[in-house]
Amino acid sequence: MRVEREIIAFIQQNERDEERLNELMIQLFQRQFKENMPYQKFCRQKGKTLRNVKKWDQIPFVPVDAFKHLTLSRKPVEETAACFMTSGSTSGKRGKHYHAHLDVYNASMDETVRQFVLQGSDKWRIGVIFPSRESMPNSSLAHYLNWIYEHYGDASSGYFIDETGIQYDAFAEFLQRAQKDQVPVLLLGASYSYVHVFEQFQDAMYPLPEGSRIFDTGGYKNQSEALDLNTFYERLATMFDVPRSSCLNMYGMSELSTQYYDRGNARVPSVKIGPPWMKTRIIDPLTEEDVPFGETGIIVHYDLANVNSVIAVMTEDVGYETEEGFILLGRAEGAEAKGCSVQLSDFLQAVQDV
Template sequence: MNETHIIQALLIFLQHEEASDDDFNQLALEIFAYQFAHNQPYRRFAIQRGRTPLTVKSWRNIPAIPINAFKDLTLSCRPIDQIAEIFMTSGTTGTVKGCSYHPTLEVWKKSMLLNFRRRFMAGSERIRMGILFPDTMAMPNSSLATYLDLAMQECGTPDSEVMVGEHGLDIDRLFSALEQAEASGEPYALLGASYSFVHLLDEMQRQQRRFALPAGSRILDTGGFKGQSREIGADEFYASLSHAFGIPRSHCINMYGMTEISTQFYDAGNERCPPVKSGPHWIRTRVVNPLTGDDVPDGEVGVLVHHDLAHFNSVSALLTEDAGVMVHGGFHLLGRVTGADAKGCSLTMEAFLASAQAPL
């Protein structure tokens, strides 16, 4: 299949309510063959692993690249001078950032909106939103800025606002919007980076402010704290959000996503931590031993591997550095890997770089 056929097949596949194992497997193998043919570093890695479109018969055996490979190599099926959009990973000043190349955002946007409406909007067509993250004008290469901009455009009411400017979070404007929501009785949604909520909670504590947002209001946080705020445990974090805004923890949703894939995972609220996270039918997750790539038994901790069909231009199979455990209905996200698993991820990365530089 060429790129046009891949995109058309994906757009049809995304529209399905669900997908059988056979349907997912068929499209996954077709995308693997396309990426094997057009992404040279990935092809070298797959050959070194003895995995080719002729030998791989199951999506579970498609070789997964380590997430740090995006920082060291150009992983794109389309030449980068023909790329329309580039998303860059977040990082501190001076660190190498990974790039994710998108020849079109048509699939990315369709994936995001279908999933967002099902998992966050809860049947509402639109809701007034306050965005606690810079917009795409300020951060044009941020996948999160693009995600939140799309959410506000397609699912927000006309009076939705980005509450972050060049001087940071606009507390006065945000408090005014929250007061209006309380008075109107119309549901309100706050969406942004987890660390932005910590700064907001700290300021509300300083000013001794609380809100009682109307029924149906909800919160979406993502991304963790990344050294941008104080660290706070999950139970304390969601209890604080619920207390500060009068929103039940069942309506405090965490989105788990990353620049290196195109699809997001959600939970069904954070009444209990860790919650079960799951994705739509076009992404599947495994928990593996990073050294062997083999699945660990259900209930045992390993490293998360995501097989994201929507990430068609790069590599659809990604070995993360996130620890997790498979449970009924999805997986528990347990944080960054440590110990032997962390060493295993590093060795896998070394193997990837060695294979990418070796002659075919």
């Protein structure tokens, strides 16, 4: 499709062009309105149509839990190439994000990985402590980490987890070999994977060569002890003898096709930064209006790479805007959580006959 080729070209250009971004988002919204029937019905209920949506921030956003209740896909499910599912850690239902193909998804992922994670290096000695794509085919994170491993890992890279769990002895040998060879290492894993490493290795230290980087994402998902941010990054920095500025966090969601990153965690919480094809709003979920700059609200993401589902997704995360990006504070509680529930209820009522 022409618009998708244009989106890939825009992603690979990786430069801020607000006019072109708005043009592409509106073109994609028009396709999604026409071809995604639940979304079209929801938009009409909101009074938003092809005639009056002219700017990206007028595109109706969908509450993230809508992915648990309806199939939000332009293409029939049987014609899609991939389905990434949420963890389901907080409820019995799992959100499903269908992709007609992965061309745009992979282009978006590759550009952000090279910009924020690799930062100029074409090859790394990579250690992965997360299950493989083959063992978790519906995990967007497994796909993401496998992409980095396959495209940017050198011959000494490896996965250090299998169906029995983390291979601690092999992982320790990998770390010791890197120290002996004085080759910088890129460690990739879920946040909870590192907590298991802390528990297994206790006070042992595995100093990594200068220039090494440690990547984490995903929180704890009830898979491990939950550590506060300062404790977590201080333990990473101490165990591996790397500066906290080299401990990178990725903020991603199965319902999106693009990820946000920080520039290290010397101070927490760190600012999350997105690429030029992403937009973020901080809103009051009851009024749907932007909150004043610097005030807290619910985070809404607009992702041009979400070609098969919907561009705009309202999360259940609280944060506030900064000059460079946004600060993620955690999950919504109290009035903000109630506002998210109202949004989901309104969405389900609007599409109940679909």
